Amino acid sequence: MGATIRDVAQAAGVSVATVSRLVNGTGRVRDDTARRVQTAIDRLGFRPNAIGRNLSTARTRTLGVVIPSLSNPVFADAVAGINAEAKAQGYTLMFMATDYVRTDEQALVGTLLAYQVDGLILTVADAADSPVLDALDRDDVPYVLIYNQPTARNRPTVTVDNVTAGREVADFFADLGHERLAMVSGTLTASDRARARRDGFVAGAEARGLAAPRVLEVDFVDLDADAAVAPLFADRTGAPTALFCSNDLLAISVIGALGRLGLGVPADVSVIGFDGIAVGAQLHPTLATVAQPSREMGRVATTRLLARLAGETAAPATVLPHTLRPGESAGPAAKPCPADLQVPFHHNGRSPS
Amino acid sequence: MGATIRDVAQAAGVSVATVSRLVNGTGRVRDDTARRVQTAIDRLGFRPNAIGRNLSTARTRTLGVVIPSLSNPVFADAVAGINAEAKAQGYTLMFMATDYVRTDEQALVGTLLAYQVDGLILTVADAADSPVLDALDRDDVPYVLIYNQPTARNRPTVTVDNVTAGREVADFFADLGHERLAMVSGTLTASDRARARRDGFVAGAEARGLAAPRVLEVDFVDLDADAAVAPLFADRTGAPTALFCSNDLLAISVIGALGRLGLGVPADVSVIGFDGIAVGAQLHPTLATVAQPSREMGRVATTRLLARLAGETAAPATVLPHTLRPGESAGPAAKPCPADLQVPFHHNGRSPS
DNA sequence: GTGACCGATGTAAACGGTTACATCAACGAC
DNA sequence: GTCGTTGATGTAACCGTTTACATCGGTCAC
Known part of the structure; x- marks a missing residue:
């Protein structure tokens, strides 16, 4: 050619x-x-020809990126941040998505390594129990995790404090007068951060003297939100008035499902998400959420990885600040007067058959 | 290592x-x-070591992807489709985003070529006038365009029929009784498809005997939707009752801005977007849109590119079907004065029944 | 004039694979 | 016994760079 x-x-x-x-x-x-x-x-x-150059220099100036999915804006934002910083430093990205198939992580990383990427930025299902990371550590491959929960292994991570954030959500709801909390989460085994958020949330509820929140685990990949949410509200009197969703995309689906169940948000149920994806602010009601600085996380992770490539050794975990961003989807608990309790459901337009 | x-x-x-x-x-x-x-x-x-192998075989089994932005779910979806198909065929992706900086296209493609990608999938600003594509053609580099408007140059493209879609939007509004249409578009010079949608829309309006729609061009990258939309409604009596936005993200912002202007959607203004991003269906009101099969476009583009790499020659343009998806954001025109009601000065060509 | 030094340039050996071609042993046909 | 064939394996050139080292004038100090 x-x-x-x-x-x-x-x-x-x-x-x-x-x-x-x-x-x-x-x-x-x-x-x-x-x-x-x-x-x-x-x-x-x-x-x-970069290939020829790479072969003789044993460096490719290429970074590998492995994330669960591109369809979730939170990861797209992070990748945008990674991309921006990488580009600025003359690096190129190769990336792959696991589509939440945990067992694919190994193969994807393998492919990336075959291409001799200089380093990796990844979000794995569970940083505390990950054959992939064990292998990377063994082979001394430079990598930085994003979103993952820092572990006792002291793996390099850029993240927010998910536990504290979860606790703050419980506080937020408690301050609004909610007493029956619940959480809707993606598969917990597929997400260490979802578990951390739950732990914080549950602990926070307990600290405020509230009943332990019910935690509903749903299949996030192909989600039937209506079916998933229904059981929470089967028993009307005991139904939660405040819902913490483990991510914004889930929260958006849940709000839709609640509407179809005839439940108003926030009139009947308050909902808060996690991530702070841009579209949340455009919704009606606007989505309350715990915002993570995703783009910045990608940027920082890249900076750290490149520093590591340059020989520096850095602290194991960088914790970036999160922000609990109030929104119209979360409001004060309905006054617990008996009258209210009798009319919790206004059915939607569909005529009963 | x-x-x-x-x-x-x-x-x-x-x-x-x-x-x-x-x-x-x-x-x-x-x-x-x-x-x-x-x-x-x-x-x-x-x-x-893939590098060693690549050097001796002169093939990398790598595909380059260049898109405007990852932050727009429509591109993220396409990349997901590309990724899925590429993975299935044993190819890996290298991708880069132009962030809508048209002049960066050249450099990004250059980098990808230096890495000896076997082929490219790209969305350029303007397929009819693109130094990058000229260069690719000259060097006989295999590529497939997605989203771009097919041109007289017969460049391989996977797209929807943007012109027809635009016309259908005009019809849709006309059928709902709207008479004053307008369009809000991202920078037209930065997007051949936005121009095609406008052309169809304007032609459709004319065909129905409506006044030529006002076309508002906004900077999509850092958008101040409030300021952008305001001029359209400065004169409220002559203000449009139906708005076609050149993409969903823009539509979502516009709906927010309209609300802050005190205009109800769809009570005062109907809004329709373009792309069919998933979140649109979750909004309240749900977003009317022209849905493109983005994931499928990515998949098909990849298939076509790989076929080309295998030596086959294929048709220049693949046109995939779009779907005008109604939604709560677009409703019937508010009833004007009774006099107007009696004088429908347009008809849709079908005989009244 | 000699040797040290210097700057510009050339030579050739890596880098880690693939692959055309060579080699070689075993076997069967004659 | 010779020859051809076949299957398994080895040898070494090659892919496009980088780079340590060699070379070669020229300049300068003595």
């Missing part, structure tokens, strides 16, 4: 070493020689 | 050729030899 360095060298009447030196700016080249070589480069449309 | 094929060969007491043949399944290897080699591979944790 393209011209090689040898073609250029021949055309310019110099050796390949001279061309290489000029192209990379290593070593000095006399001005008139440089001009001659440059002319040849332009004429032949020479573009150095 | 890892063991090389030579290490394995030595450990197993065979030549590198034998190891290579076993690993790739090319050529026969005696059973006991195979076992010996396999043992060595396992023991050393040998993983073939």
Whole structure:
């Protein structure tokens, strides 16, 4: 296809070493020689083959990224941040999505490593119990985790404090007068951070003297929100008045399902999500959420990884600040007067058959 | 870092050729030899270096992807489709986002080519006028466009029929009784498809005997929706009652801005978007939109690209079906004065029944 | 004039695979 | 016994770079 360095060298009447030196700016080249070589480069449309370069330098200036899914804006944002920082430093990304199939992590990372990526940025299902990470540690491959919960293994991680955030959500609800809390979470075994959020939430509820929140685990990948949410409200009198969803996408689906169940948000049920995806602020009602600085997390993770590649050793965990962002979807608990309790359900337009 | 094929060969007491043949399944290897080699591979944790392989085979089994942004779910969905198909065929992705900076396209594609991607899938600002595509054509680099508008150059493209879709939106509004239409679009020069949608929309309005829609061009990247939308409604009597937004993200922002202007959707203004991103169906009001099969577009584009890599030549443009998906954000025009009601000065071509 | 030094450039050996071709043993046909 | 064939394996060139080291004028101090 393209011209090689040898073609250029021949055309310019110099050796390949001279061309290489000029192209990379290593070593000095006399001005008139440089001009001659440059002319040849332009004429032949020479573009150095990165593969050849990588092979001889054993570095690719490529970063591997493995995330659960691109369809969730929270990951798309992080990747955007990674991409921006990587680009700024002259690195290119190769990325793969696991689609939440935990057992695929290994193979994806394997592929990336075969391509000799210089380092990896990943979100795994569970950082505390991960064959992939064990393998990376064993082979001394540089990597940084994002979103994952920091563990006793002291793996390099960029994250928010999920436990505290969960606790704050419980406080938030308690401050609004809610007494019966619940959580709707994606598969807990597939997400260490969801577990952390739950732990904080449950602990927070307990600290405020509230009944232990019911925790509903749903299949986030192909979600039937209506069916998933229904059981929570089968028993009307004991039904929760405040729902913590483990992520915003889930919260949005849940709010839709609640509407179809005839439950108003926030009139009957308050809902808060997690992530702070941009679209949440555009919803009606606007989505209350715990916002994570996703783009920034991607940026910081990249910075840390590149620092590590440059030989520096850094702290195991970087914790970035989260923000509990109130929204119209979460309001004060309905006054617990008996009258209210009798009319908790207004059915939607569909005529009963 | 890892063991090389030579290490394995030595450990197993065979030549590198034998190891290579076993690993790739090319050529026969005696059973006991195979076992010996396999043992060595396992023991050393040998993983073939893709760089070395690529250099000698001149193929990388890597696809380059260039899209405007990952933050727009419509592109994230397409990438998910590309990723799925590529993975299924044993290809890996390298991708880059232009962040709508048109002049960056060239450099990004250049980087990808330096990495010797086997082919490219891209969405450029304007397929009819694109130095990047000219260069790719000249160098005979295989690529497939997605989302872009097919042009006279017959470049391989996977898309929906944006013009027809735009016309259908005008029809849709007209059928609902709207008479004053407008469009809010991202920068037209940065998007050939936005132009096509506008052209169809304007033509459709004309065909129905409506006044030419006002077309508002906004900076989509950092959008101040409130300021952008305001001028349309400065004169409230002449203000449009139906708004076509060139994409869903824009529509969502516009709906928010309308609310802050005190305008109800759809009571005062009907809004329809374009793309069919999943979150639209979860909004309140649900977002009317022209849905494109984004994931499928990514999948098909990948299939076509891989076919091209396998030597097949395919049709220039694949047009996938779009769907005008009604939603609560678009409703009948508010009844004007009774006099107007009696004088329907347009009809839809079908005979009244 | 000689030797040290210097800057510009060339030579050739990696890097880690693939693969055309060579080699070699075993076997059967004659 | 010779020859041809076949299957298993080895040898070494090659892919496109980088780079340590060699080379070669020229300049300068003495």
